[in-house]
Amino acid sequence: MRVHLREKDISNGRVSLYLDFYPPIVHPSTGKPTRREFLNLHLVKNPRGIPEREQNKETLMLAENIRAQRQIAIQNESYGFIDKSKKNLDFVQYFRDLAEKKNSSQGNQINWLSSFNYLKAFVNGVLPMSSIDEKFCVDFRDHLMTTLLLKKRKGESKRLSQNAAHSYFNKFKAAVGQAYRDRLIQINIADRIDGIKQEETQREFLTKEELDLLVKTECDPPLLKTASLFAVLTGLRWSDVMALTWAQVHYTETEGYFIRFKQKKTKGAETHPISETAFNLLGERNEDKERPFNGLVYSAWLNMKLKLWIRDAGIRKNITFHCFRHTYATLQLSNGTDIFTVSKLLGHKNLKTTQIYAKIVDERKRESVDKIKIDL
Numbered sequence: 060m061r062v063h064l065r066e067k068d069i070s071n072g073r074v075s076l077y078l079d080f081y082p083p084i085v086h087p088s089t090g091k092p093t094r095r096e097f098l099n100l101h102l103v104k105n106p107r108g109i110p111e112r113e114q115n116k117e118t119l120m121l122a123e124n125i126r127a128q129r130q131i132a133i134q135n136e137s138y139g140f141i142d143k144s145k146k147n148l149d150f151v152q153y154f155r156d157l158a159e160k161k162n163s164s165q166g167n168q169i170n171w172l173s174s175f176n177y178l179k180a181f182v183n184g185v186l187p188m189s190s191i192d193e194k195f196c197v198d199f200r201d202h203l204m205t206t207l208l209l210k211k212r213k214g215e216s217k218r219l220s221q222n223a224a225h226s227y228f229n230k231f232k233a234a235v236g237q238a239y240r241d242r243l244i245q246i247n248i249a250d251r252i253d254g255i256k257q258e259e260t261q262r263e264f265l266t267k268e269e270l271d272l273l274v275k276t277e278c279d280p281p282l283l284k285t286a287s288l289f290a291v292l293t294g295l296r297w298s299d300v301m302a303l304t305w306a307q308v309h310y311t312e313t314e315g316y317f318i319r320f321k322q323k324k325t326k327g328a329e330t331h332p333i334s335e336t337a338f339n340l341l342g343e344r345n346e347d348k349e350r351p352f353n354g355l356v357y358s359a360w361l362n363m364k365l366k367l368w369i370r371d372a373g374i375r376k377n378i379t380f381h382c383f384r385h386t387y388a389t390l391q392l393s394n395g396t397d398i399f400t401v402s403k404l405l406g407h408k409n410l411k412t413t414q415i416y417a418k419i420v421d422e423r424k425r426e427s428v429d430k431i432k433i434d435l
Contacts, residue, residue, distance in 0.1 A: 060080070060081070060082065060084070060133050061080075061081055061130075062078055062079070062080055062126050062129045062130045062133065063078070063079040063081070063126070064076065064077075064078060064079075064122055064123060064126045065077050065078070065079045066102070068104065069101075072103065072104045072105060073101045073102065073103065073104060074101060074102040074103075074104050075097060075100075075101055076097075076098050076100045076101065076102065076118070076119075076122045077095050077096060077097040077098060078095065078096040078098065078125070078126055078129060079094055079095060080093070080094050080095070080096070080129075080133075081094065084133070096129070098122055098125055100118050100121060100122050101118070102115045102118055102119070103115055147187050147188070147189070148187065148188050148243060149185045149186060149187065149188075150186040150187070150188055150190070150191055150234075150238065151175075151178060151179055151182055151185065151186050153188075153234070153238060153243070154174075154175050154178055154231075154234045155175050155179075157171065157234050157237060158171035158172045158174070158175045158230075159172075167298075167323075167324065170226050170227065170230060171230050173223075173227060174226070174227035174228075174230035174231055176209055177202075177203060177206065177209065177219075177227055178199065178231060180206075180209060181199055181202050181206075188238065188243050188244050189244075191235060191238070191244055191248060192248060193248055193251060193252065196231075196232075196235070196248055196249055196252045197252060199228070199231060200228050200252065200253075200254075200255060203219060203224040203227055203228050203255065204221070204224050204255060205218070206218070206219050207219065220258075221255065221256070221257070221258040222257055222258050224255050225254065225255040225256065225257045225258075228254055228255045229254060229255075231249070232249035232250075232252070232254065233249075235247065235248060235249035236249055236250070262382075262385045262415065262416075262419065263376050263377055263378055263379075263382045263385065264382055264385040264386040264388075264389045264390075264419070265291070265374070265376075265378065265382070265383075265386045267390065269372070269374050269376075270291065270386065270390075272372045272373060272374065273287075273288075273368070273369070273372045273374070274288065275372075276368060276371050276372040277371070278364070278368040279364060279367075279368075280355075280364065282352060282354060282355055283355060283361065283364055283365060283368070284368065285340050285342075285352070286300055286301075286352045286355055287365070287368075287380065287383055288340055288383075289337055289340045289341070289352075290380065290383035290384060290387070291383045291386050291387055291390075292333065292334055292336060292337035292340070292387070293318075293331065293333050293337050293387065294384050294387035294388060294391075294404055294405050295331075295384070296322075296323065296324060296381065296384060297357065297380045297381065298323035298324065299320060299322060299323055300352060301350070301352060301355060301357075302320070302323060302350070303318065303320065303350060303351060303352065304347060304348060304349065304350050304351075305341075305344055305345050305346065305347050305348075305349055305350075305351065306347035306348065307319055307320045308338070308341065308344075308351075310338075314332070315332065315335070316332070316333050316334070316335060316337070316338040317330055317331060317332045317333060318330075318331050318333060319331075322406050325406060325408060327406055327408070329406050331404070331406075332404075362379070365378070365379070365380065366378075384405070385416070387404075387405075388401055388405060388413070388416040389416050389419055389420060391404065392416055392417055392420045393420050398410065398413055398414065398416075398417050401413055401416065
């Protein structure tokens, strides 16, 4: 790759200076192959006298300096040029390696691996880094919005849900962005592509009456019940409950009980107040490195035990562990906590994320109003 300084005659007796790239590069601003970069620097074609000759000399020195900078930037792969060997790297395998490293939470890694499986099925082979362009991104997005489930029961023909497609395409865009930061592709094409809109879904939660039933119902294993009730009282995600250590649990006379931790999902550092009831669920204090809920591991077996506990309590809802976080939010709002405070307690970065719970509470208020009927 060479960069040459060229001249082009233009109007009014001027000469325009530009850079000539060979072979062509993908311009970092436009994303399109180009051989020319005009510098907006001009020479006087036929200089008259010393001032114009000196002006031309200084302009040429400036242009040559820019040319040298571009040459160095290209050699350092920071200006539109990617080494041929990197262009031929397989993006599918790169995506797989990224997915296996995403172990911040079990659910997050599962989404990454699921996204990889749909990408692998779509490509059905090797995908060189050089093939990641706008058209491919759009085609993969459209594929996710229309494809059938990869894992389905025999004889079943069911489409991938819109929310799953939304999540998987976001993972794909994140991988493209990481490839750009790793200087494997020339521009972050994914930033130019519209994502898949997330569909609003009904979030299951427990009412206060159902929660009371759950408290009175035995659970096997008992630690699952303790962790679940702790999540109800704190609003923490499964990943954060499981990662909690005694070193993160604090008490002061002025602040009471609280935990300091970094959210597994958002990486946000949080100081989260908890009630004395929630603290008592943690049991006897142990060494700082120990986890109060050590022994619980995310698995199909544990999910089955959770469903059995819910069923034995007489609750006919599809309750997952994450529903305890929904329960915390809706009960806080129902009991008068303002939405801003609830948003902070949940660790949401955007108030809009919390507003869906306010909508649920409003619907419950409407149901309560409609229960009072009189004949007029």
